[in-house]
Amino acid sequence: MHAPTLAAGVAGALLGGVLLATPPPVTASTAPSTAPSTAASTSSCAEGYTTEQGTCAAPVEQHPLTGAQRRQRAEKDERISTLHAAFVAQASGRSADDAASPPVRNYYLPEVARMTIFKEGQGNGRKSYTCGPAATRNMVAAMYEHADGSYKNISEDQFAIWEGTTSNGTARANVAAALNNHFSRFGSWKTWRPSDRFAMLATIAADTHDYHQSVILNVDTEYYSFFNGKALNHFDFAYGYDNTNAAKRMVYVGEEWDPVFTYGSSSYGNPYGKHREQLWNVWQAVMHTSIHGIVA
Numbered sequence: 001m002h003a004p005t006l007a008a009g010v011a012g013a014l015l016g017g018v019l020l021a022t023p024p025p026v027t028a029s030t031a032p033s034t035a036p037s038t039a040a041s042t043s044s045c046a047e048g049y050t051t052e053q054g055t056c057a058a059p060v061e062q063h064p065l066t067g068a069q070r071r072q073r074a075e076k077d078e079r080i081s082t083l084h085a086a087f088v089a090q091a092s093g094r095s096a097d098d099a100a101s102p103p104v105r106n107y108y109l110p111e112v113a114r115m116t117i118f119k120e121g122q123g124n125g126r127k128s129y130t131c132g133p134a135a136t137r138n139m140v141a142a143m144y145e146h147a148d149g150s151y152k153n154i155s156e157d158q159f160a161i162w163e164g165t166t167s168n169g170t171a172r173a174n175v176a177a178a179l180n181n182h183f184s185r186f187g188s189w190k191t192w193r194p195s196d197r198f199a200m201l202a203t204i205a206a207d208t209h210d211y212h213q214s215v216i217l218n219v220d221t222e223y224y225s226f227f228n229g230k231a232l233n234h235f236d237f238a239y240g241y242d243n244t245n246a247a248k249r250m251v252y253v254g255e256e257w258d259p260v261f262t263y264g265s266s267s268y269g270n271p272y273g274k275h276r277e278q279l280w281n282v283w284q285a286v287m288h289t290s291i292h293g294i295v296a
Contacts (some may be wrong), residue, residue, distance in 0.1 A: 003085040013252050014085050014129070022179070024050075024234060028251070032091075036045075038178070043276050044056060045057075045291075046172075047173075048171060048173030048176075048192075048293065049171045049173050049174070050171060050174050051166070051168040051169035051170060051171055052129070052131070052168070052169030052170070052232075052233035052234065052235075053168040053169050053233075054291070055168045055169075056171075056203040057164055057166075057168075057169075057170070057171035057173075057174055058164055059164075059173065059174065059177075060161075060162070060163065060164045060174040060177040060178060060181075061177070062176075062177035062180055062181060063162075063180065063181050063271055065180060065188055066133075066184055066203075068184070069113065069180065069184055069187060069188035070188070070267065072119065072187045072188055072211075073187070073188045073190070076187070076188075076206060076210075076211065076296075079206045079210060080199070080203050080206045080277045081202075082200045082202075083201075083202035084099070084198055084202040085203050086199035086202075087201055087202055087243075088196075088198050088241075090162035090246055091246065092218075092259055093196065100137060101276075103241045104209065104257055105242070105244045106240075106241075106243065106244050107199045107205070107241060108207060108208065108240025108241075108252040109142060109146070109148065109208055109212065109214065109238055109239045109240055111142040111145040111146050111151075111212075112138075112142045112240075112252075112254055112274070113239075113240040113274070114123040114145075114247050115138070115145070115151060115237060116143060116275070117138050117254055117255070117256050117272070117273065118137050118138050118141070118153075118156070118256060119134070119256055119257075119258045119261050119272065120134040120256045120257050120258065120262070121134070121261070121262055122134075122156065122158075123155055123157075123203075124155065124156040124157050124160070126262050127156075128263075129165070129166075129167050129168070129169050129234070129291035130156055130159075130160055130170075130215075131169075131170070131234050131235040131256065131257060132159075132160075132163055132165060132169065132170030132171075132174075132175055132218075132235040133156045133157075133159035133160040133162075133163055133170065133171075133193065134156055134159075134235070134256040134257075135164055135216055135217075135235040135236050135237045135256055136154050136159050136175055136179065136216060136235075137154060137155075137159050138162065138176065138214070138237060138254055138256060139213065139214040139216060140152065140154060140179075140183060141153060141154070142214065142239070143172050143183070143186050143212065143213055146212045147185075147212075151202070154185045155225045159178065162178035162181065162182055163175055163177075163178045169226075170235065171234070172191045172216070172218045172235075172292075172293055172294075172295050175189075175191070175216055175295045176189040176190055176295045177237070179295070186211075186213065187211060189214065189295055189296060190295070190296070191293050191294065191295045192293055192294065193286075193292070193293040193294075194286070194287075194293075194294065197279055197280065197283035198233075200279075200282070200283055200286065200294065201241060201243070201249060201251075201279055201296045202262075203215055203250050203294065204238045204240070204241045204251060204296075205241050205243075207240070207242050208239060208241065213268060213296070214236060214237040214238060214239045214254065215237060215238040215239075215294055215296040216236075216237050216294060216296070217235065217236050217237060217238055217253070217282070217285070217286055217294055217296070218233075218234075218235050218236075218286065218291070218292045218293050218294065218295070219234050219235070219236065219282075219285035219286055219288075219292055220232070220233060220234075220245045220269070220284075220286065220288040220289060220292060220296060221233075222285075223276075223281050223282075223285035223288060224271070224277060224281055224282075224285055226269075226271045226275050226277070227268060227271050227283060228268045228269050229268065230268040233289075233291070233292075234257065236253060236254060236257070237253070237254045238251050238254075238282070239252050239253075239254050239274075240250060241250035241279075242276065242296050248278060249279040249280075250277065250278060250279060251276070251277050251278075251279050251282045252274065252275070252276055252277075253274070253276075253277050253282065255271050255273055255274070255275060255276055257271055257272060257283045258270060258271075259271075260272075279288075294296050
């Protein structure tokens with residue numbers, strides 16, 4: 001979805017890792033709304049249920065996690081916590097236990113590096129409000145390539161149905177629910193706002209290297225260098241990290257939005273493709289307003 005970003009005044013306190021497996025009931029304050037994207041409408045939405053247009057999404061019902069999903073979730077959370085401590089120690093000049101250090105300093109998912117990223121709206125009427133389904137489509141296609149040796153092309157429209165996407169966009173909590181409901185063989189997902197940039201880096205390192213999964217990013221694009229200042233509420237995905245230079249850590253970002261494909265031209269260049277973006281920029285893009293976060 002490509003809605004103008006919300007006013008900076010809606011930014012709220014950072015929230016920790018909150019598993020949204022059981023969405024709150026829909027009430028008058030959380031029911032879907034067609035109101036303009038304002039701070040008032042955003043504050044009425046439950047955590048993780050705000051669309052890119054600032055409206056409240058109807059929760060997608062999530063099935064109970066399987067035993068394997070619960071075990072993987074616990075293992076992943078522990079690994080992320082360990083890596084987070086290691087990155088913080090490194091940043092402060094302290095040495096970290098080797099067991100807590102990332103397995104490699106520079107890693108990206110080879111299956112994403114080899115693939116041609118599905119564009120937003122590709123095979124789906126060139127829609128411009130389906131960035132959530134498009135990002136998930138690419139993530140899942142690459143997971144199948146790693147597991148089974150071939151990319152699985154599930155239509156963007158199917159992901160939009162699973163994620164409850166409307167012309168107002170998609171809620172990140174519904175992205176997590178759709179992944180848990182339909183791709184349990186690969187693990188489990190939740191949505192949250194990382195406590196700091198090292199927690200986000202730890203999540204990307206764990207998910208990509210250890211679990212062979214991209215991380216879905218819900219962002220304000222004006223903080224990305226490759227959007228050239230264009231401010232949109234948007235989904236894309238991280239598929240690797242580079243911790244070689246502690247002074248300039250990088251994140252590999254897969255970008256499915258191609259305005260030239262959709263509209264025929266673009267006033268801010270074409271962000272579509274694969275990018276190495278500074279961690280600080282990605283962190284700012286995720287945390288600028290309170291509606292954004294990650295799915296991992």
